Amino acid sequence: MLPTLSTRISQLQPSPTVALNTKAKELADLGHKIVNFSVGEPDFPTPEPIVQAGIKALQEGKTRYGGAGGGLPLRKAIVGKLLKDNQLTYTPDQIVVGIGAKEILFHLNLALLNPGDEVLIPAPYWVSYTEHVIAAGATPVVMPMPKDHKSPRLTPAMIEPFVTPKTKAIVITSPSNPGGFVIPPDEMKVLGEYLAQKNWWVISDEIYEYMSFDGPSISIATLVPAIRERFILVNGFSKGFAMTGWRVGYMAGPKEVADIVRTLQTQSSTCLPPFVEEGALEALRHGRELMADKMLILRQRRDLAVAILQEFPELDMLPPNGAFYIFIDLRKVLAKSALYANDNSLDFSKKLLETYHVAMVPGEAFGTPGFIRLSYAVHENTLKEGLKRLGDALVAIGGTRR
Ligand SMILES: Cc1ncc(COP(=O)(O)O)c(C=O)c1O
CATH class of the missing domain: 3.90.1150.10 (Aspartate Aminotransferase, domain 1)
Known part of the structure; x- marks a missing residue:
């Protein structure tokens, strides 16, 4: 047996x-x-210049361990991107780069949650959110969407019945998978103002940020700076730069959170491959025009x-x-x-x-x-x-x- x-x-x-x-x-x-x-x-x-940057890095011998949580040049470039695209100010020590947004989210759940904690997840949700919470020993609380699934889709009134003293975090995804919808800025602002009054972690998965076809997709923290203290942004290179196989994702958040996620990474995947970092840097330089x-x-x-x-x-x-x-x-x-x-x-x-x-x-x-x-x-x-x-x-x- x-x-x-x-x-x-x-x-x-x-x-x-x-x-x-x-x-x-x-x-x-x-x-x-x-x-x-x-x-x-x-x-x-993947756009050719990004591929070439990876090849060049391999040829130059960037094949050893990299820095945990991502090398400084890449973290600085992400800080630049967050300021330019999202008007959010961070320092490089608040950024952790990992093996895809999936690994970052997995580590984040392990780092933030204790048994008994509850995480609010609006349905329809991306398949891994609930499983990551369970893996961390906590409880996912799925909030169904309104029956007619018409706008608005995530309001304080919809969230409130699911709130308990154990609520620890909420996950927001816009543009969303599988919904394919973008929370409009006015609805996002109402949501942000509500969350500003709560003592929860706000995890915002913005991986489809560049794929918003009928207006911009604006980060909840850009609209409501009052949530910044408890706000954790997750993003990645897979979708916007056609780099799914490269496995690059990152988080930006309070330094305490970045530190604990980085520590976890040193005990699991160690680091991003350094030649992959070079491709990611090129993506941040020219990826948007290329795509x-x-x-x-x-x-x-x-x-x-x-x-x-x-x-x-x-x-x-x-x-x-x-x-x-x-x-x-x-x-x-x-x-x-x-x-x-x-x-x-x-x-x-x-x-x-x-x-x-x-x-x-x-x-x-x-x-x-x-x-x-x-x-x-x-x-x-x-x-x-x-x-x-x-x-x-x-x-x-x-x-x-x-
Ligand atoms: C909403 C959402 N978040 C995160 C991910 C993970 O992306 P990756 O691990 O490739 O960066 C995906 C991938 O399908 C996704 O749809």
């Missing part, structure tokens, strides 16, 4: 997006033409996807004004079929993959059944083909097409 495993870690769910991807790959290996709308990464290559045309392409794909989805009168969606996702409300169509009672989008997504060969992540993965997430970071022709198949699957269960 094996010795027992960790009870805390055994509660974690494997990432459902990774599981779906694996199934889609298996079907593709069997020769099926799979349309994969499940991936959370841009389909663009500008790609942002326009994403916006065009968003418009195309919305136009096609509007051919189905029963479909609704969260306002898709950011990131590269549309969170589609299938509830009216699912209600027409006994097979998918109780907003069962999980079974619908299985059918969609197995019969129509389209991979999309069901709302259950994000704490919001009855929905399905479209990632439109794919070629236009793939988008058209996949949405046609989704339409066929909906019509087959009683959905109507205009």
Whole structure:
């Protein structure tokens, strides 16, 4: 008999997006033409100057351990970015760079939480938030979105019923995954003013910051400086610079928090590879110009996807004004079929993959059944083909097409 495993870690769910991807790959290996709308990464290559900066660094021998929490040049460049883009002032010792925003968030949860603490997470949420809280021995408290999912989406009145004396932190994600929506500045300000009165950590995941198509995405701390003391900004290079495989993310926050997260990193991943840091530095220097045309392409794909989805009168969606996702409300169509009672989008997504060969992540993965997430970071022709198949699957269960 094996010795027992960790009870805390055994509660974690494997990432459902990774599981779906694996199934889609298996079907593709069997020769099926799979349309994969499940991936959370841009389909663009990393811009060439960034790649070259990494190669040059390797050739120059930047292959040894780097500084814990990121080298000073990179942390200084991040300080510059936060001032320029977000009008937020930090010093380099308040920045910790890690192996993707995911590692930063994982370490942050371990660093901030104690057993019994509660973390408020608005649904639909990115799959890892709840699991990170559980891994830290604390309790995720999921706050469902309003039934009609229309604006405003996160108000003090929605949060208040979930507040207890154990509430320790809240997570805000704008632009959001899987929602694909941006909290408008007026709503964000109201939220910030409410949070300024609470004694919680405010964790703001701004990884899709550059993908806001109908107006700027403004950090809650820029709008409400009063929360700065307890505010922790998390961002990364994966999405905005098409650098998912490079694994670079960072946090900016109070020095005490940066110190403890850095200490944790010295005992886990040690540091970011120094040649990766050089690519990241180049991304901060020129990445936005290098990616500008790609942002326009994403916006065009968003418009195309919305136009096609509007051919189905029963479909609704969260306002898709950011990131590269549309969170589609299938509830009216699912209600027409006994097979998918109780907003069962999980079974619908299985059918969609197995019969129509389209991979999309069901709302259950994000704490919001009855929905399905479209990632439109794919070629236009793939988008058209996949949405046609989704339409066929909906019509087959009683959905109507205009
Ligand atoms: C909202 C959100 N935060 C964080 C991450 C993690 O990004 P990375 O670890 O690649 O920096 C993702 C990735 O999908 C995400 O969607």
